[in-house]
Amino acid sequence: MALQSDKSISRVSELTTREGETVKLRGWVYAIRSSGKIAFLQFRDGTGICQLIVSENDMSGDEYNLATGLGIETSVQVEGTAKVESRAPGGVELIVKHLTVIGQSEDYPIGRKEHGPDFLLDKRHLWLRSPKQAAILRIRSSVEHAARLFLHDEGFFEFNSPILTPTACEETTLLFEVDYFGLSAYLTQSGQLYSEAGITALERVYCFGPSFRAEKSKTRKHLTEFWIVEPEMAWFDAEDNMEFQERFIKAMVAYVLEHNEKDLTLMKRKPEDIDLSAKAFEIITYDDAVKDLKANGFKTEWGRDFGAEEEAHLIKKMETPFFIYKYPVEARAFYIERDPSDDRLALSSDTFLHGEYGSEICTGGQRASSVEFLEEQIRRLKLNLEDYEWYLDIRRYGSVPHSGFGLGIERTVRWICGLHHVRETIPFPRMLKRLSP
RNA sequence: UCCUCGGUAGCUCAAUGGUAGAGCAUCCGGCUGUUAACCGGAGGGUUGCAGGUUCAAGUCCUGCCCGGGGAGCCA
Numbered sequence: 034m035a036l037q038s039d040k041s042i043s044r045v046s047e048l049t050t051r052e053g054e055t056v057k058l059r060g061w062v063y064a065i066r067s068s069g070k071i072a073f074l075q076f077r078d079g080t081g082i083c084q085l086i087v088s089e090n091d092m093s094g095d096e097y098n099l100a101t102g103l104g105i106e107t108s109v110q111v112e113g114t115a116k117v118e119s120r121a122p123g124g125v126e127l128i129v130k131h132l133t134v135i136g137q138s139e140d141y142p143i144g145r146k147e148h149g150p151d152f153l154l155d156k157r158h159l160w161l162r163s164p165k166q167a168a169i170l171r172i173r174s175s176v177e178h179a180a181r182l183f184l185h186d187e188g189f190f191e192f193n194s195p196i197l198t199p200t201a202c203e204e205t206t207l208l209f210e211v212d213y214f215g216l217s218a219y220l221t222q223s224g225q226l227y228s229e230a231g232i233t234a235l236e237r238v239y240c241f242g243p244s245f246r247a248e249k250s251k252t253r254k255h256l257t258e259f260w261i262v263e264p265e266m267a268w269f270d271a272e273d274n275m276e277f278q279e280r281f282i283k284a285m286v287a288y289v290l291e292h293n294e295k296d297l298t299l300m301k302r303k304p305e306d307i308d309l310s311a312k313a314f315e316i317i318t319y320d321d322a323v324k325d326l327k328a329n330g331f332k333t334e335w336g337r338d339f340g341a342e343e344e345a346h347l348i349k350k351m352e353t354p355f356f357i358y359k360y361p362v363e364a365r366a367f368y369i370e371r372d373p374s375d376d377r378l379a380l381s382s383d384t385f386l387h388g389e390y391g392s393e394i395c396t397g398g399q400r401a402s403s404v405e406f407l408e409e410q411i412r413r414l415k416l417n418l419e420d421y422e423w424y425l426d427i428r429r430y431g432s433v434p435h436s437g438f439g440l441g442i443e444r445t446v447r448w449i450c451g452l453h454h455v456r457e458t459i460p461f462p463r464m465l466k467r468l469s470p
Numbered sequence: 471u472c473c474u475c476g477g478u479a480g481c482u483c484a485a486u487g488g489u490a491g492a493g494c495a496u497c498c499g500g501c502u503g504u505u506a507a508c509c510g511g512a513g514g515g516u517u518g519c520a521g522g523u524u525c526a527a528g529u530c531c532u533g534c535c536c537g538g539g540g541a542g543c544c545a
Contacts, residue, residue: 064505064506066503066504066505066506066507066508067501067504067507068501068502068503068504068507068508069500069501069502070501070502071501071502071503071504072502072504073503073504073505073507075505084504084505086503088502089502090502105495118503120503120504120505121503121504121505122504122505140480140495140496141495142480142481142495143481144480144481144482144494144495144506145494145495145506146481146482146493146494146495146506147481147482147483147494147506148481148482149481149482149537149538150537150538151536151537151538152480152481152482207543207544223545244545246543246544246545248542248543248544249471249542249543250541250542250543250544251538251539251540251541252539252540252541252543252544253539253540254544254545255543255544255545256545259545260545261545338543338544340541340542341540341541341542341543342541383545384545392545393544393545394545395545396544396545439545440545441544441545442545443545444545445545455545466536466537
């Protein structure tokens with residue numbers, strides 16, 4: 034008989050509605066406490082946690098000895114009576130009558146006490162099982178699902194851009210190079226240039242996938258492989274782009290608030306900490322940000338992007354997410370449109386989440402429309418013009434004003450969960466010094 | 471790449487230059503409502519690696535390796 038067709042199996046999430054009934058559960062035992070002739074097994078399946086009560090009053094001596102001798106993380110099938118019980122972690126427990134071991138587990142390396150990050154990351158394949166880690170991954174899944182739902186409702190098509198690319202999107206020193214039948218290829222940093230081709234066919238597209246950056250960064254905001262969702266829209270200017278980002282970010286957070294209440298509680302993250310529904314994102318110009326920083330004692334030079342301390346100052350003082358808009362042209366990517374009213378400025382914005390766990394989560398802007406300007410920019414950065422001929426063709430044949438942005442999933446999840454480091458927001462983080470597991 | 475802190479039992483950490491320890495985990499025993507349970511006992515060490523100083527080095531010095539935090543850069 035196929036395992037899934039066994040309709041007699043229940044799941045932990047149903048238990049509160051099955052009070053007094055005999056139910057079967059399948060899952061993992063993640064902790065055991067015993068007190069004489071009664072033992073408390075902490076149990077979980079994919080839907081939640083409950084407590085198993087094991088006592089010789091309710092089961093045979095052999096099964097009792099089996100149950101109390103289980104190793105941490107043994108997988109089991111149990112049968113017993115469901116009971117709502119305020120003393121039980123999770124609020125519900127099962128008085129066990131029968132227990133069968135499905136998969137043994139001896140000397141499970143992750144204990145109930147503290148561990149260091151290096152040890153936990155070495156054991157990441159097991160660490161994922163910890164309730165907090167599982168909660169983070171459920172929230173991550175919600176964020177990704179909410180992004181797709183929202184974009185679908187807004188008339189977007191998911192557009193799969195290539196992972197192997199022949200050229201740099203931005204700076205060449207940060208690329209991972211791979212051998213492609215004797216040619217050099219690079220792991221993608223962004224699908225944006227390809228999405229710009231996509232909008233001429235579909236008007237609104239987004240790519241959603243991994244981005245690879247060979248940055249030698251060791252900070253709590255950086256991974257060498259991270260996931261990015263990049264909407265690109267025809268007939269959007271830079272301000273439409275910001276208005277859209279605000280609705281997009283609010284939709285993702287609202288979805289998590291609606292669907293991950295227990296997970297947020299486990300993270301000790303209060304709904305009011307992340308509820309953005311009543312907040313308007315502020316737009317600050319680069320000029321004003323520089324003035325503010327200078328007034329606060331920073332030696333900020335006009336024309337450069339902000340450093341970590343400057344960024345932290347701006348994030349800390351804000352009580353809503355915000356945009357920094359109209360950066361100097363030289364501080365932005367080559368494909369950004371200039372401000373028609375001041376050609377020193379780029380129609381580009383960065384988007385920041387505020388507060389203790391805030392950081393830059395999006396970069397975006399209006400794309401340049403002039404072939405001549407783009408050629409000049411490509412030469413300035415000493416990129417190979419031939420590699421970009423296809424990209425310039427988008428301007429040569431029926432170009433339209435268009436904008437887009439990229440949003441970093443890990444930094445967004447980090448903010449929602451209130452996490453110190455982005456490494457916990459992805460199942461298997463890739464960092465400067467870590468390629469396994 | 472640079473700055474900074476660290477590497478001691480399976481894990482988290484102690485240890486004035488002078489006998490290498492604790493808590494947790496593991497194993498044995500006790501406890502009928504535990505909440506990272508608790509109580510008693512046992513086993514468990516090439517102090518990251520290689521040199522050096524010293525009567526004596528986990529401790530001081532040099533080099534290397536590995537990791538944490540940060541910078542630059544970025545989502």
